[in-house]
Amino acid sequence: MITPRELKELYKQGENISAWLRREEGVAHNTREIIEVAYDLQSGSYVSAMDDPTISAHKREYAIEISKLIRSLCEPESILEAGVGEATTLSGVVKALGSTVASYGFDLSWSRVAVAREWLENQDVQNTVLCTGDLLNAPFASNSIDVVYTSHSIEPNGGSEEAILRELYRVAKRYLVLLEPG
Template sequence: MITPKELEKLYAQGQNISALLRKELNVDHNTPEIIEISYDMQTGSYTEAMKSEAMAKHKAEYSAEIANVILSLCDPKSILEAGVGEATTLSGVIKSLNKPIKSYGFDLSWSRVAYAKEWLLSQGVTNTTLCTGDLFNMPFIDNAIDIVYTSHSIEPNGGNEEAILKELYRVTNKYLILLEPGYELSNEEIRQRMDSHGYCKNLPTIAKSLGYDVIKHQLFSSSANPLNPTALTIISKQSNTELPDNVFACPKFKTPITQINNAFFSQEALVAYPIIGDIPCLRIENGIFASKFPETVKD
């Protein structure tokens, strides 16, 4: 088995970590572990890329267009980027919305969330709450956020589209906006490339099969890579549930959790989720079974 340190060296040499791990594990799809390792090793590359004038310009246009889509749908009180990465998109969306709003983001990788916190601060964005989490077990209660959106975060999870859509839809209060590979809107060459990378596909078809109201599916006006064109898919939910003050939930039971000192505690799971570097670690794997935590640890 290739060790993490060996993978780190291979990544520095330009090797495709996801492909290496798929071969090593003898699987034909990206597992959550593969995605976590490969993206964590990329940490820093996204904020570094923003030093390029061309990339910064593209990201500003991309984020502004996302904000325009959001405002064309409603006047949201809260937004969530699921799979926030280093927050280079979220920061631009918040700025472009140009209004007071509660904003949230989570990512599988702790390292990327740490870089996201630094990036947001460098951009003067201070009203965002970040945590670790995964798309299959999102650490938010039902109908918690007005607008939930993704930006190529479902992308590497080909084969798991239905499970992820169900979680995104569960947390959404008004609209779910997907900015993901436009597989159905691309030619055969591009589709073959997406298939080789294990990218997601058929999101609108799967959403409709789940009974969701897909109100738009088309190529997005802003896309960085012509070999990976971005499609815009909008799903309307309109639950109109009153938004909660505390949105975090136990990722396993989807019930509210309470912060006690340097952790969040789930009364149902009897699990403490630690806060490391001011980042709540809210993946199921992060939990520590600690039934007596509330009795022994005080605020």
């Protein structure tokens, strides 16, 4: 059994932790535990990347486009980013939509949610509630959020897409927006 320190060292060396753990466990798809471990190890990396002006500008443009897409669908009272990570996307979406929209985010990784809280505070983004949760069991009531969206959150969960979509549709009151690769 590998220790957390050894995993962290592999991550620092550029090893794909999810792939490494899948090989070790003999599974074809990421498990909840594999995803959580991989994201805990990389917590802080998305916020650190925002120090790069090119990445920051791209993320800002991306968030503005998401907000335009949401506004083309409706004027939401509430939004939720499922798999919020470090909230580097959500912060820009909230800024673009304005402070009257109640915003929420959840992520499997407590470490990333902690980084996200600090990021939102530093970005002066308010009216946002973050929590931990699983895409297969979102911590929100049915039909409770006007617009639920993902941004590269479903992709690491290969093999669970249908169940995740059912769960996100359960929470969405009006729209579900998927921003996923491939």
